[in-house]
Amino acid sequence: MAIIDVIKFNGIANRNWLVYRYPGESFVFGTQLIVGEGQIAVFVKGGKALDYFSAGTHTLNAKNIPILQGLINIPFGGRTPFTAEVFFINKTVKLDILWGTSDPISLIDPKYAVRLRVRAFGQFGIRISDYRVFLTELIGAVGDDQIVKYDTVISYFKGVTVTKVKTIIANIIINQKISVLEIAPKLEEISESSQRSLSDEFERFGIEIVNFYLSSINFPDEDFETINRLLGEKAAFDIIGDNRYTVKRKFDVMETAASNEGAGSIAAAGMGLGFGAGAGTAMGNLFGNMSANDVHAHPKGQPCKKCGEMNEAGAKFCSNCGDKLIIAQIECYSCKTMVDENVKFCSNCGSSMMKKICPGCHKENKPGTKFCADCGTKQEE
Structure with a gap:
């Protein structure tokens, strides 16, 4: 096996590499080790991360690889050969790691009582903080590949990342009763909580989360249309009042019934209010009910807006439910x-x-x- 005199890794153009295994294991004292900016070189023997070197040019000898020297008892002097693995680790901060919920969170919005399929997206940044722990815990991830990219390692943390973020979002919406439409002011709080919750999990493998951002919480357009419809109905109640809204809805029912195809106007109205010969009676009852709901249509009495009970003129409270009449x-x-x-x-x-x-x-x-x-x-x- 050829003896290697120079150990060097120039890196790759897209900076997406995380670990590079040097293609060779036979070295000698006096070998030149060149470590680039943003790199750490680690000597590994028997699956253990031993001596490591930061940026610069290093000549290997007993003084700068003391742990390896002690493990394999390299004789002093001369160009003594020895075997070890050399890994280059990218120590720069990577800030553009994207994450997202592959499956939506299905929950009931506490304000609108509508089932929503909530999704969340964002990004975070990491760096390797403990090189020995990282290589020791994840050395199997390198396998036979010469280069390991960030995507390979991050895929191991995808499940725990999504699970913890989902739990935090669901807790705020359900337990704090905050509508999804009003959760935007909570994005920073959720981001900070997520980073704290995930930090321990990453640190077990020698990785530090530099920042964690939740950039968007949303749901499908069809769910939003349902909420818009409810908001429109609520606005109608607020503006015209419950009683007038009821009258309006009865007119809508009459109009719909009268527009049914294949029937005359009276018969069509009968389809919405009662079949056959009772259609005319039903129409009369409908108008009667509409008038009964209007306080001004009853000079001799007042209907209760809450239960519909007719009360004597001048009564201040309903004789049936006690609700205020005036x-x-x-x-x-x-x-x-x-x-x-x-x-x-x-x-x-x-x-x-x-x-x-x-x-x-x-x-x-x-x-x-x-x-x-x-x-x-x-x-x-």
């Missing part, structure tokens, strides 16, 4: 229209009727307030 009116600060005191938006101009909480002193201010009446802090628009 709702006080307040003036819209924008258009001066009188609206129910519990509505969130003016039914005439759409302006918000919700009180503003001052970000400075937390005092409640009237709708439309621009500056806090207590501390003068500018209110959020």
Whole structure:
């Protein structure tokens, strides 16, 4: 076997290498070892990482390979041959390692009660911090390959990375009851928690996580469309009120029934409200129910908005469920229209009727307030 006088690795162009096994094991005292910038050279014997060298040119002798010398008892003097493996390790920081959830996290959004398929993506950076531990624990990963790339080693950590990130995200959404649509402010917190959770796992193999970023948490477009539909319905409730929304939905039912193909207008309406000869009666009952839901249509009584019970005129509370019948009116600060005191938006101009909480002193201010009446802090628009 030929004796090697110079040990050197020039690296590869794309910098994606992590470990390089030098193709030769027979050396002599006096051999030149050249280690490039960003590299560490490690001598391995019997599966144990022994002496290592940083960047520079080194002449091998008993002084700079003392552990190897003691293990194999190399005689002093002359160009004494010995055998060992030499591994070059890339010690530079690699910051562009991408990760992502291959399978979505299926959970119920705590705010919209919709099942979502949540996915997460990001990137992190690593570097080899303990060369002896790294080679000792992962020496089998090198196998017979001359070059081991980052992808080979990172694939071993893919499962634990995704599992821990999924657990942290699910915990925040479910236990802290934060909607997926409102989780963006938590990205930094989740990133830091993930890095702490994963650090011990990586450090067992001599690897340090330099940083860990969660760049995106999202879900499919069809799930987003479901939430948009719910938000649209909620806006209708907030703006026109429960009672008027119910009346509107009944008109929608009538319109749908009347547009059914293959039937006359009365018969078509009957299909939505009751079949055959009862269609006309059902139509009459529908209009009767719609009128019954309107307080102004009953001068001799008032229906309860909660349970539908008809109460005597002038009653303040429902005789069936005890719910409040008379709702006080307040003036819209924008258009001066009188609206129910519990509505969130003016039914005439759409302006918000919700009180503003001052970000400075937390005092409640009237709708439309621009500056806090207590501390003068500018209110959020």
